[in-house]
Amino acid sequence: MKKTISLLLVLVLVFAVMLTGCGAKATPAAAPTETPKAEAIKVGFIYVGSANDGGYSQAHDEGRKYLQEQLGDKVETIIRESVPESSEVEKVINDMIDQGAKVIFSTSFGFMDFTEKAAKAHPDVKFYHCSGFKSGENFNNYFGAMEQARYLAGIVAGLKTETNKLGYVAAFEIPEVVRGINAFTLGAQSVNKEITVQVNWTHTWYDPAKEKEAAKALLDAGCDVLAQHQDTTATQQAAEEKGVWAIGYDLDTRDSAPKAYLTAPLWHWGKYYAAEVQNIIDGNWKQVNYYGDLKDGLIELAPLTANAPEGAQAAVDKAKASIIDGSLNVFAGPIKDQTGAVKVAEGSAMTFEEMMSVNWFVQGVEGKIK
Numbered sequence: 001m002k003k004t005i006s007l008l009l010v011l012v013l014v015f016a017v018m019l020t021g022c023g024a025k026a027t028p029a030a031a032p033t034e035t036p037k038a039e040a041i042k043v044g045f046i047y048v049g050s051a052n053d054g055g056y057s058q059a060h061d062e063g064r065k066y067l068q069e070q071l072g073d074k075v076e077t078i079i080r081e082s083v084p085e086s087s088e089v090e091k092v093i094n095d096m097i098d099q100g101a102k103v104i105f106s107t108s109f110g111f112m113d114f115t116e117k118a119a120k121a122h123p124d125v126k127f128y129h130c131s132g133f134k135s136g137e138n139f140n141n142y143f144g145a146m147e148q149a150r151y152l153a154g155i156v157a158g159l160k161t162e163t164n165k166l167g168y169v170a171a172f173e174i175p176e177v178v179r180g181i182n183a184f185t186l187g188a189q190s191v192n193k194e195i196t197v198q199v200n201w202t203h204t205w206y207d208p209a210k211e212k213e214a215a216k217a218l219l220d221a222g223c224d225v226l227a228q229h230q231d232t233t234a235t236q237q238a239a240e241e242k243g244v245w246a247i248g249y250d251l252d253t254r255d256s257a258p259k260a261y262l263t264a265p266l267w268h269w270g271k272y273y274a275a276e277v278q279n280i281i282d283g284n285w286k287q288v289n290y291y292g293d294l295k296d297g298l299i300e301l302a303p304l305t306a307n308a309p310e311g312a313q314a315a316v317d318k319a320k321a322s323i324i325d326g327s328l329n330v331f332a333g334p335i336k337d338q339t340g341a342v343k344v345a346e347g348s349a350m351t352f353e354e355m356m357s358v359n360w361f362v363q364g365v366e367g368k369i370k
Helices: 002-023 056-074 088-098 109-121 146-160 175-189 208-220 234-242 270-282 312-325 352-356
Strands: 041-046 075-080 103-106 126-130 139-144 165-170 196-201 225-229 245-247 261-263 265-267 290-292 299-301 342-344
Touching (some): 041 088, 041 270, 056 075, 056 265, 075 088, 088 109, 103 109, 103 270, 146 175, 146 261, 146 265, 146 312, 175 196, 175 352, 196 208, 208 234
Parallel strands (some): 041 075, 126 139, 139 290, 165 225, 245 261
């Protein structure tokens, strides 16, 4: 009997231990939850020309690609090409917003008023307009001191010419274009006082055939170095066919006219685009208009080719260093206009506001502003 009772007690104890062990079994840990992935911000770009125009619009599209590379899956970009400078801009903007765009970059001067109107209608969207002068609460203006690179290009042209006649194929009679022509002329005259610059207007940003005809007219007038404020390489190709020289614009297009091309004033939009979109993502956006320059790298002069004249590189390097350190202002006086009247006195320089509204040519420019 004692053995039976002892055996029963042992069994009870064993059973109790088993129950205790079962009750103490750990609850499986919950699987870790993944942090929700932030939705990519959608950014729209509107171009006046083709994204592969070989010039202005392509330079902006290169900037868009840089933005995409730098921000990766934090950003999604959409583009519209060859948009006319008309109310069509508003339709394009509204379509982009319907697709979810929270940031819009409109990249041509003639888009300005339509961008301003859209910005007022969509206060929750951030707008940027390139090359104009308007801005607002959710609307920044951005451009750059291309006159600095134009001045350097003028030095190269002034040293290269044998006829002392330079030609300039130009789009529209707006301050941006006039400013560039004046800077180019002053740069050329800084190394060659005999220089004149003949201007031929096309009244289009993108029309290769019309640009080439304008270039040919300048060549027929005796110009042996051509510059341009146009969006294609047609001017450079016309120069090559004539056996003379050309200054490009927007992109380094030496392969388009390798026998004629000397250099080109360039834009580098990418760093600005990446920085601004990152600020929006981080909640640090500010209403700040931007005017980049040689110093911050928004603009530069493309490397000179073997076609450039002897001594040009040294002259460019010296002027560039002086512009960057502030000792050279390309619009410092004395500067006279076409009539010989002093427009900028010695010891002074054009103000930013005067540069943005300039409507007169410097002495030595042959052409009219309508």
